[in-house]
Amino acid sequence: MQIKGNIVVLGASSNPNRVSYMATKLLKNKGYNLTAIGIRKGKIENIDVETEVSNSQDNIEAITVFLNPERQKKYYNYILDQNPTSLIFNPGTENPELEALALARNIKIISCCTIALLTVNML
Numbered sequence: 001m002q003i004k005g006n007i008v009v010l011g012a013s014s015n016p017n018r019v020s021y022m023a024t025k026l027l028k029n030k031g032y033n034l035t036a037i038g039i040r041k042g043k044i045e046n047i048d049v050e051t052e053v054s055n056s057q058d059n060i061e062a063i064t065v066f067l068n069p070e071r072q073k074k075y076y077n078y079i080l081d082q083n084p085t086s087l088i089f090n091p092g093t094e095n096p097e098l099e100a101l102a103l104a105r106n107i108k109i110i111s112c113c114t115i116a117l118l119t120v121n122m123l
Contacts, residue, residue, distance in 0.1 A: 010063055012049045013038055026114075
């Protein structure tokens with residue numbers, strides 16, 4: 001699977017010790033167009049981490065999730081409205097409820113670490 005469009009990092013953190021920080025940085029270094037959405041505003045190098053979602057994004061190929069299932073709930077409508085090709089659940093973020101909603105809209109579910117996918121050139 002090769003993602004060619006825009007990627008949303010949901011749960012991005014400006015804390016360099018967080019996996020979402022490392023994944024966002026790696027995605028950017030590999031040349032992906034990113035939108036970073038987090039609990040708190042901040043920066044990951046030159047990428048702004050926003051706290052508000054916008055439905056004005058085009059061609060969202062993937063949303064990679066770094067939020068626990070409880071925190072994901074407020075983003076359900078946003079995720080589904082973006083109609084991404086893929087929804088990536090990083091370890092610890094798996095959510096059967098959201099997976100079912102996404103599958104009903106033909107969104108492919110991937111349960112794997114984004115960094116691992118990038119490392120083996122599957123993203």
